[in-house]
Amino acid sequence: MNVGFIGTGTMGSLLIEAFIASGALSPSQIAVSNRTFPKAKALxxxxxxxxxxxxxxxxxxxxxxxxxxxxxxxxxxxxxxLKPVLKPNQMIVSITSPVLISHLEGELKCKVAKVIPSITNYVWSGASLCIYGKSMQEEDKARLEALLTHISEPLCIDEDYTRIVSDLSSCGPAFISFLLEQFVEAAVEETGIGRQEAQRVASAMLLGTGLLLTEGGLTPAEIQERVAVPGGITAKALNLLRRETNGVFNQLIRTTHAKFREDLAKVSVAFIGEEVNGQ
Ligand SMILES: NC(=O)C1=CN([C@@H]2O[C@H](COP(=O)(O)OP(=O)(O)OC[C@H]3O[C@@H](n4cnc5c(N)ncnc54)[C@H](O)[C@@H]3O)[C@@H](O)[C@H]2O)C=CC1
Ligand SMILES: O=C(O)[C@@H]1CCC=N1
Known part of the structure; x- marks a missing residue:
């Protein structure tokens, strides 16, 4: 199987490196291009x-x-x-949410899929969100998912929920890292602990919490319940967090969705000359 990557920026090169490191692909199976050729050549x-x-x-x-x-x-x-050169048996995979399957199917005669990866795929972890066009047969889906399985857990999703699932899976690492950074900075400021030490401890905590949620079978609510002894220190701090963050994630989701609609409108004008509504 030969696999091409158009765009060797953050995500293109991350996927290539992960596929090679995981043994999913050998370099000789891969072709790359980029608007700035030296970037593709350097890779x-x-x-x-x-x-x-x-x-x-x-x-x-x-x-x-x-x-x-x-x-x-x-x-x-x-x-x-690509339009003049793609053959019907070739498969293109978009990795971005505001480009709809219908945009691509309207222009191209080949098989069309959308896969939203996550930076977590670099360490062969996290999900890859899969949405398929009409011409994708079961064997095509199986071939693509077999490749993705090397670096992620492929999850088939409804295109209408692409944005919210991308928020959780692909933007999530940035959001959670932001919160962790705030936690670490506050620890340094308030107590004088070394930043490196605080960060090492906090990162190990995040990994362990992730394992409890995935392999440990605990829900977020159960973790809170087990850590926060009634009348104890964590319970008091959790009350503060509930009060201070109330509604912030609703605002966050409204923000990502508003930007998504903006991008979708622009992409739709480029592809079909008119805006379409989307999630
Ligand atoms: N960064 C992330 O965590 C994730 C990003 N994505 C999606 O991945 C896509 C790429 O994002 P990044 O890699 O972060 O962006 P980036 O800006 O780092 O990379 C884009 C690359 O495409 C190249 N390029 C631009 N126009 C081109 C053209 N006409 N032909 C060939 N190459 C061209 C640019 O030179 C650049 O190297 C975005 O659509 C983003 O939504 C999806 C999931 C996660
Ligand atoms: O197109 C997207 O939604 C992805 C998710 C993270 C960044 N870009």
Whole structure:
């Protein structure tokens, strides 16, 4: 199987590195292109056998699966580059939420899928959110998921919920890291503990909490209940957190969804000349 990546920025190169490190793909199965060619070339130079191409059409040549790892507003240009060369048996995979399956199916005759990865896939962890176009047969879905399984847990989702599931799975690492950073900074400020030490302890705590939630079979509410002894220290601090963060995640979700609608409107104008409503 040959796999292409158009766009070797943060996510394109992260996926390539994870697929290679996990043994899912060897460099000789991979072709890359990027708007700034030296960036694609620099990546290919690190992996003997990887093919760096000057054009997106060149990267698509001979690929069974082609990941499109560019930003939403760059999609139309990439699709225009690929339209004349893609064959019906090739599969393209968009990794961004505001580009709809219908946008891609309207332009391309090949198989179309959307997979929203997460930075957690770099350490072969977290989910990859899968949405399939009409021409994806069961064997195509199985082939794609077999690849994704090396670095993630593939989850099929309804396209209408793409944004909220992306918030949880793909933006979540940034949100949780932000909260952790605030916790660590406060610890340094309030007590004088070394930042490195505080961060090491907090990171180990986050990993352990994640394991309790996944492998340990506990819910977030159960963890709180077990840690917060009635009348104890944690209970008092949890009360403060409930009071102070009340509604903040509702606002956060409204913010991501408003930005999503903005991007979707622009992408829709680029693809079909009019806006469409979306989640
Ligand atoms: N960063 C993350 O954690 C996640 C990102 N995504 C999605 O991945 C996509 C890419 O994001 P990043 O990698 O963070 O962005 P990035 O800006 O780091 O990478 C985009 C790359 O695409 C290249 N590019 C732009 N136009 C091009 C064209 N016409 N032809 C070829 N290459 C072109 C740019 O030179 C750049 O290297 C976005 O749509 C984002 O929504 C999805 C899930 C998670
Ligand atoms: O297109 C998206 O929604 C992804 C999730 C994180 C960043 N970009």
């Amino acid at each position: 290919a130079d690190r992996y003997l056998g990887m093919r760096a191409e000057y054009t997106n059409a060149g990267a698509a040549y001979g690929c069974d699966i082609l990941f499109l790892c560019v930003k939403p507003l760059e999609f139309k240009k990439v699709v225009d580059d």
